[in-house]
Amino acid sequence: MNNYELMAIFTPVLSEDEFKASQKKYTDFIEANGGTITYSNPWGLKSLAYPIQKKTTAIYWVLEYSAPSDLNEKLKVQFLRDDQSLRHLITVLDKHAVEYNAKKRSGVKHSDTEKVEA
Amino acid sequence: MAKANEIKYLTAIKQEQPKKKFCRFKKYGIKYIDYKDIEFLKKFLNEQGKLLPRRLTGNSLKYQRKVSIAIKKARQMALLPFVTDLLK
8 A cells, every 4th residue: 555646637618516526536536446545635737837728727646545556457447448537647655655645744844845945 | 667556546446355156065065965955946046937047056067967967957856947937
């Protein structure tokens, strides 16, 4: 069981309910295949740095979950089939990453938020 | 024999100390670089959105590679642009 982080981008034309339904679809898929959801963070509508499929804004969604390693292939296939998703990125979280995410959630101030000049 | 600081040159030799460069990740003990934290990642890019070389950022090799991977992930996810003219 590894910790993974998924970031998905959906088309901006989705309504609130459709977005929630999409999220639910993927969380249910993960749970049905033996994973557990740690944290779901929908960022909502955001401007893109460059146009994707001619769109300049999109809905972002970050999901942290832990699952057996064979789940990711199936999840990727689901995203590729979905017409409403534009991009997706699944990252493996190592122990430092897991710690960082936990700290961020609990609101502890990081040392790298002190402005260190480049 | 004249002392070294009494010798006068035609053009005075520069004596300024080079500014100490250090790897901020080693110094502050930062172990994970989040690709979602674009304000932090922008410090390692120039105005055109290109990655800055290690001799300018002062990073150690290990962390420069991690920064590079994080920036490339952020570019993939349209959080940072690939090319631009007015990043900062």
